Amino acid sequence: MYIFFMMPVYDQSNDKQNILHIRDKIKLCQKMKSEIILEGIETQSTSVLNKVYTELYIVTCDSTSINKEHEVWQAETAHLKDFSEASVIKCQDIFKPAEDETIRCVVTKGIAGIGKTVAAQKLNLDWADGKENQDLDFLFLLSFRKLNLIKGWYSLHGLLQIFYPELKDINFKKMFDEHKVLFILDGLDESQLSLEFDEIENGLISDVSASASLDILLTNLITGRLLPGALLWITSRPVAANQIPRELCHRVTEIRGFNDAQKDEYFRKHIRDPEIASRIISDIKATRSLYIMCHVPVFCWMAVTVLQDILSKDNKSGPKPRSLPTTLSEMYIHYVMIQTRISFQKHRPMMSIKDIILKLGELAYQNLESQNVLFTEQDLTNCGISVMEAATCPGLCTELVELSHGMYHTKVYCFVHLSVQEFFAALYAFHEFENGRTDSVKALIKKRKGGTLLDFLKGALDSALDIKNGHLDLFTRFLFGISHDSSRALLQDILGNTTSGSECNKKLIGYIKMLKRKDLSPERCINLIHCLLQLKDHTILQNDNNQVSPSDTPPTPFQCSLLAYMFIMSEKPEEFDFRNNKTSEEAFRRLAPALLSCTRALLNFCDITALQCETVASVLQAENSHLTVLDLGHNNLGDEGVIRLCCGLRNPNCKVETLNLRHNHVGVGGVKAVCEVLTCPTSKLLNLDLSCNDLGDPGAELLAFALRTRCKLQALRLSGCLITLPEDVSSVLALRSESFQMKELDLSYNPLRYVELDFPRQLNLDHRGESRNNPGLQKYASEVTLDPSTVNVFLSLSEGNRKVTRQKKKQDYPFTEERFDECNQVLCKEGLCGRHYLEVECLHDVHIGMAYKELERNGAGNNVTLGQNAVSWTLYASKDKFYAQHKKIIHNLRLPEIKSNESYRTGVFLDWPAGILSFYNISSESDKLTHLYAFHTTFTEPLYLGLRLQSPTTTISLIVK
Numbered sequence: 001m002y003i004f005f006m007m008p009v010y011d012q013s014n015d016k017q018n019i020l021h022i023r024d025k026i027k028l029c030q031k032m033k034s035e036i037i038l039e040g041i042e043t044q045s046t047s048v049l050n051k052v053y054t055e056l057y058i059v060t061c062d063s064t065s066i067n068k069e070h071e072v073w074q075a076e077t078a079h080l081k082d083f084s085e086a087s088v089i090k091c092q093d094i095f096k097p098a099e100d101e102t103i104r105c106v107v108t109k110g111i112a113g114i115g116k117t118v119a120a121q122k123l124n125l126d127w128a129d130g131k132e133n134q135d136l137d138f139l140f141l142l143s144f145r146k147l148n149l150i151k152g153w154y155s156l157h158g159l160l161q162i163f164y165p166e167l168k169d170i171n172f173k174k175m176f177d178e179h180k181v182l183f184i185l186d187g188l189d190e191s192q193l194s195l196e197f198d199e200i201e202n203g204l205i206s207d208v209s210a211s212a213s214l215d216i217l218l219t220n221l222i223t224g225r226l227l228p229g230a231l232l233w234i235t236s237r238p239v240a241a242n243q244i245p246r247e248l249c250h251r252v253t254e255i256r257g258f259n260d261a262q263k264d265e266y267f268r269k270h271i272r273d274p275e276i277a278s279r280i281i282s283d284i285k286a287t288r289s290l291y292i293m294c295h296v297p298v299f300c301w302m303a304v305t306v307l308q309d310i311l312s313k314d315n316k317s318g319p320k321p322r323s324l325p326t327t328l329s330e331m332y333i334h335y336v337m338i339q340t341r342i343s344f345q346k347h348r349p350m351m352s353i354k355d356i357i358l359k360l361g362e363l364a365y366q367n368l369e370s371q372n373v374l375f376t377e378q379d380l381t382n383c384g385i386s387v388m389e390a391a392t393c394p395g396l397c398t399e400l401v402e403l404s405h406g407m408y409h410t411k412v413y414c415f416v417h418l419s420v421q422e423f424f425a426a427l428y429a430f431h432e433f434e435n436g437r438t439d440s441v442k443a444l445i446k447k448r449k450g451g452t453l454l455d456f457l458k459g460a461l462d463s464a465l466d467i468k469n470g471h472l473d474l475f476t477r478f479l480f481g482i483s484h485d486s487s488r489a490l491l492q493d494i495l496g497n498t499t500s501g502s503e504c505n506k507k508l509i510g511y512i513k514m515l516k517r518k519d520l521s522p523e524r525c526i527n528l529i530h531c532l533l534q535l536k537d538h539t540i541l542q543n544d545n546n547q548v549s550p551s552d553t554p555p556t557p558f559q560c561s562l563l564a565y566m567f568i569m570s571e572k573p574e575e576f577d578f579r580n581n582k583t584s585e586e587a588f589r590r591l592a593p594a595l596l597s598c599t600r601a602l603l604n605f606c607d608i609t610a611l612q613c614e615t616v617a618s619v620l621q622a623e624n625s626h627l628t629v630l631d632l633g634h635n636n637l638g639d640e641g642v643i644r645l646c647c648g649l650r651n652p653n654c655k656v657e658t659l660n661l662r663h664n665h666v667g668v669g670g671v672k673a674v675c676e677v678l679t680c681p682t683s684k685l686l687n688l689d690l691s692c693n694d695l696g697d698p699g700a701e702l703l704a705f706a707l708r709t710r711c712k713l714q715a716l717r718l719s720g721c722l723i724t725l726p727e728d729v730s731s732v733l734a735l736r737s738e739s740f741q742m743k744e745l746d747l748s749y750n751p752l753r754y755v756e757l758d759f760p761r762q763l764n765l766d767h768r769g770e771s772r773n774n775p776g777l778q779k780y781a782s783e784v785t786l787d788p789s790t791v792n793v794f795l796s797l798s799e800g801n802r803k804v805t806r807q808k809k810k811q812d813y814p815f816t817e818e819r820f821d822e823c824n825q826v827l828c829k830e831g832l833c834g835r836h837y838l839e840v841e842c843l844h845d846v847h848i849g850m851a852y853k854e855l856e857r858n859g860a861g862n863n864v865t866l867g868q869n870a871v872s873w874t875l876y877a878s879k880d881k882f883y884a885q886h887k888k889i890i891h892n893l894r895l896p897e898i899k900s901n902e903s904y905r906t907g908v909f910l911d912w913p914a915g916i917l918s919f920y921n922i923s924s925e926s927d928k929l930t931h932l933y934a935f936h937t938t939f940t941e942p943l944y945l946g947l948r949l950q951s952p953t954t955t956i957s958l959i960v961k
């Protein structure tokens with residue numbers, strides 16, 4: 001009896017009604033709260049979320065890929081990505097299962113300011129408004145920013161009541177047992193809780209009324225130990241998202257910000273005057289880097305503020321118009337200066353602008369150090385600024401609504417956006433350095449010996465790289481950006497006159513590019529790329545011929561990320577020239593964004609393997625692939641690589657019109673795959689070059705029949721393919737039907753037997769004959785002899801003018817105009833055009849090259865020496881160094897494996913019409929050729945083989961085949 005009276009008597013139907021009533025109250029309250037979005041423009045301005053909300057691109061990712069670098073990379077290059085319907089997901093659909101799977105926990109990642117919080121707010125609003133996700137009975141939006149403030153032990157029930165006081169009288173157990181509930185945990189990257197998923201055994205909780213510390217409570221909620229039936233949506237910046245174990249993420253999505261149309265929509269929604277909106281859009285579009293950055297909503301928000309201000313000044317008949325900001329840091333500087341100026345005009349506070357900014361900077365720095373986002377009046381006072389003064393800058397920091405449960409007795413404040421706090425912290429740190437107070441910022445910036453700006457910035461970078469959750473990444477970017485002279489000029493009122501940092505920046509750029517940290521995660525790579533962009537470094541593509549310069553070490557994955565990023569940020573990313581660079585598969589994969597954004601990709605002499613072909617194929621399949629010219633000549637694709645590549649070429653999205661597969665060891669298997677492309681109705685291929693592959697007649701036959709089935713092709717090059725052209729094949733090639741559009745057929749350098757080919761249009765049968773029946777480059781083998789009239793007096797010729805030896809004594813040669821009088825060089829007699837393959841055997845310390853006849857002969861200056869002028873190209877080979885040289889520009893090469901005192905063989909292949917001169921190392925055991933380097937140019941004169949013997953004991957022999 002006693003027990004009976006002590007038990008609460010629940011009226012079941014009342015409970016139900018009560019729960020629904022509370023739900024409606026929550027909905028009403030959340031609708032009011034979420035309707036407003038705080039946008040720190042001019043005054044403490046709020047906007048109606050539904051009016052300014054612009055749809056965001058959210059895509060699903062493979063949940064196993066949460067830690068993989070290319071996902072992160074995608075986040076940063078979102079504007080280039082394939083927004084095909086397959087992966088795009090609407091915010092309100094993130095819990096809709098694709099198939100039969102149950103989705104309990106969704107993790108959404110996205111870089112700073114990409115719109116995670118706004119997306120969460122919009123979902124909350126649409127639910128509260130009765131528009132979306134009405135199958136959910138309850139939706140609880142909890143931000144880590146606020147959760148960080150809760151100290152002590154709580155039950156889930158207790159915790160929720162803090163944020164949702166309406167829950168006070170609810171039957172909590174029933175609510176969870178009988179209703180569908182979604183928890184949104186926003187901003188995991190801001191969390192100060194230690195979520196220990198590995199050690200959860202120490203604090204298992206499955207009861208909603210059991211109390212525990214917040215860390216344990218949330219860990220149990222995320223693992224599903226607590227409320228296994230509740231849905232969970234966690235948002236985070238990418239690096240911190242890795243905290244959630246993969247097996248707990250049923251779906252991973254990524255917010256990629258705005259695409260081009262959405263950028264326009266954003267500006268039109270935010271700028272009331274359509275004319276000004278159009279002007280701002282066109283101004284932003286005119287600066288590519290600005291336009292690209294606008295895929296990040298927070299950047300758009302700043303751009304609106306800054307550009308409206310700049311435009312209004314330009315309109316007035318003031319002095320010269322101010323230039324537009326081109327980096328993230330410049331944009332933030334403009335933003336902060338505008339906000340403070342407006343505030344000062346309105347409020348006229350006692351402190352100077354400089355003081356307020358630096359005090360706020362100090363506060364931001366302290367918050368960053370303690371990983372805090374919020375601050376109190378006391379925190380402000382500690383930094384020497386009053387709430388009144390801080391409140392005069394509503395566009396910079398803002399007051400948060402006090403939680404209604406009364407957890408806080410003091411009001412809390414934060415910067416209008418976390419990125420603004422990071423900017424202020426960087427500005428403060430830089431100012432401290434400038435004033436010799438590096439000690440005050442040493443908690444976040446490692447002290448390095450030296451004390452120069454360079455040491456300071458290197459220290460900052462080292463600190464950021466050491467932190468796993470990327471907490472200092474944006475801070476470092478801003479710090480680098482502020483160190484740039486253009487930023488310092490904008491900040492002159494705050495920083496005073498500072499000495500130029502351009503020399504330091506140059507060295508810093510070099511330091512970043514050379515960073516070879518083994519544990520450099522891809523996220524760190526991306527941040528480094530951004531650091532370089534803040535330093536306005538666009539040099540990576542600005543060398544000779546706009547070509548990526550190869551070095552003796554292959555580009556690392558980081559360098560490839562960097563290269564791709566720099567490429568897409570360049571003003572006109574049309575031709576991506578990666579020739580002569582050999583990379584690992586992983587590094588090559590990082591070039592995908594560049595391949596996706598260019599129209600011409602030059603990937604010859606890159607040792608591209610079959611696996612790397614998959615990267616190329618996936619790019620070709622992307623909806624937004626622009627590639628029309630794909631040059632994969634002189635690689636090692638083999639049949640397997642070509643088969644993989646053709647998967648991409650057959651895709652209807654593929655736009656390739658010109659394909660070069662020269663010299664790729666393609667056989668009949670590869671040709672079959674190519675034929676499938678040729679007969680594919682959606683193929684856009686017009687020009688195909690399969691030259692220098694030993695396809696033989698079977699390959700030619702397959703091609704001929706494919707062309708007869710369906711021929712859109714306009715040019716086919718099968719030069720040097722071991723084709724004898726049997727009659728039946730030639731009769732197919734001679735097709736004259738209306739549908740046959742081929743205008744050009746190149747069958748040169750083939751051992752053709754039947755040459756009376758009745759081909760109506762441009763036909764090349766040159767250089768045919770039996771000698772072309774040899775495999776590989778041997779079909780171009782040529783014989784040359786050294787020209788005695790050119791040989792220097794310290795060189796002697798022997799073996800029928802095929803061997804040259806350096807002599808100690810001067811030789812007695814008659815005077816000739818052609819002789820190299822001082823330089824230890826000799827040229828061959830035969831001027832070469834067409835295709836030629838030569839082999840030389842040499843000892844070390846020699847230059848092997850080609851030169852025009854006009855190479856000067858007198859003296860030993862640059863105009864005479866092979867490789868040091870515009871009329872000669874060489875390979876230098878010695879025991880410890882190999883390099884290619886033209887116009888004095890040296891490209892260091894990896895040393896081939898050569899025994900130190902033995903002579904070794906080098907192959908020289910000249911394809912004069914194609915403008916290629918390439919060098920190979922020939923294995924003494926297997927005769928296998930390993931490519932060393934290729935020059936690409938347009939030759940205008942016949943070329944003469946030239947040899948220079950640097951060492952007093954060396955020899956070179958021309959090998960006769």
Ligand SMILES: Nc1ncnc2c1ncn2[C@@H]1O[C@H](COP(=O)(O)OP(=O)(O)OP(=O)(O)O)[C@@H](O)[C@H]1O
Nearest residue numbers: 052053054112113114115116117118297298301418
């Ligand atoms: N969909 C959107 N429509 C309009 N404006 C948006 C949208 N998303 C974001 N914004 C603007 O960008 C600002 C930053 O967005 P938000 O705070 O959601 O970014 P975040 O991804 O949560 O960033 P962080 O990781 O730094 O916290 C917002 O204050 C708002 O001005």
